[in-house]
Amino acid sequence: MTIPDRTPLGESLGRLTLLLLAAVLGLLVALPVIGLAFRVTPARVLAQLATPAVQEALWLSVKTSLAATVVAVLLGLPMAHLLATRDFRGKRALEVLMDLPMVIPPTVAGFALLMAFGRVGLLGGALSGFGITLPFTTAGVVLAQVFMAVPFLVGAARAGFQALDPRYLDAAATLRAGEMHTLWRVRLPLALPSIVAGIGMCWARALGEFGATITFAGNMAGTTRTVPLDVYLLLNENLDAAATLSLLLIVMATVLLAAMRQAGLGLFAPPRAPRLAPLPGR
């Protein structure tokens, strides 16, 4: 079958246009990073890294983002499993709820967190009864990061659980494995690549969290001032230092994303759970 009206000129013009548009997008994303890199020299990076304020912010960022990732995994995997394996009333609403933090403005998220967990928030009284305070504390930073980053983990893990070849599950059922046993021995190992991709994205998002943190947890050196908050502060004081820290954050994110790509674990990469060979006659 031939497609009518496929002139060589139109064809190559079309290809050129696609290439040009892709190039524009490539530059749009690359130029800001290059611009930052131009402001920074290796000597300056080392000098910045040696300052106690920067070390404090870096250490706090690493600590809180790792803690947030652990919490997100503990709470996110059961939710991903539930959404992947069960149908129930209100599931659609739950799915929307789980996607929500990805699209609401972080400042709004921070404000909403205050309304829930702040001193005068819905749970504020109950929490302070237990001696728990979240606003202006490091725990508050972790909570803000979990809130903003957990959808990446839930989404990736759920996709991983759902992409399993059902015949593995049939086999497990034939062997009379219980649901928990199947989850532990079949689902989790097979969905692991997707879960790891989710963990990577979740960690990167937590590391970059700014708006919810500054609104909910405030801005205090050593307690809540993570690297993104420090960058914001430095923008008013020392642009070279701000550029250095910004570049550092970009480098960390790039290394993480590149490593994941290398392992075939990109956020939107198709899940690579092993598949059984098709049965003959199917």
Place this chain on the structure above:
Amino acid sequence: MGSEKRRGGTCRLFGLGVVLSTAVPALVAQGNLTVFAAASLTESLTAIGNGFEALHPGVTIRFNLAGSQVLVTQLEQGARADVLATADSRWMQLAADRKLLAGEPIVFARNRLVVVMPRSNPGRIDRLQDLARPGLKLILAGAQVPAGSYSREALGRLASAPGFPRDFARLALQNLVSEEENVKAVVAKVQLGEADAGIVYASDVTAALRSRLAVLEIPEAANPIAEYPIAPVAGGDLALATEFITYVESAAGLQALAAAGFLVEGRIR
């Protein structure tokens, strides 16, 4: 056919010229005026802006309200504005040093600091000395924000005032739980009840907030009075900017500032 077209064009051009020349007197007060102003000027300058717009029907004023340090950084990075009003002379001087201004700044208002608490007063603060009590939650604007540096200066002055412990400033700053990017963020967090106390300008305790905040005055001797300079910005509409600044300095402008809690004593003619 071509020549006819050209003649039509000339006619239209001529007509435009007539319209332009008759419109010239009104053109002086036409267009947009962009005012970059310290966050603490939010209510007062908005009111003054409304008055100015009422007098100049062709003019629309747009405000960019943020911490003074943010405004100067934005101007430095190429933001376009006609007028800059900061909450201290330091940032205005920096703007002048960086060649961002089109004229001499003049001080148009002064502001004093107060301590604010949520109405319910969760920290049980009855006097300024209580700010040093361990475990209290105090928030201030960051040290680079004018309100923040004035606040720290006030704490330092109080430490050498009679009736205060010598380490008052140190103890109070140990209670600091957050450094906000502008003074309005301090007001917001105290108003939400998240902090026990904050230090803000008297003008931040607006009529709408008086029922939600409790206020402790800081004695005059320890109160570093904030000065608000205003100046036209380089590259902006100098004529309109000057007209606006004159209006801010007029009786109507000063009255609006006084109503908002600024100190303008002896300047209302």
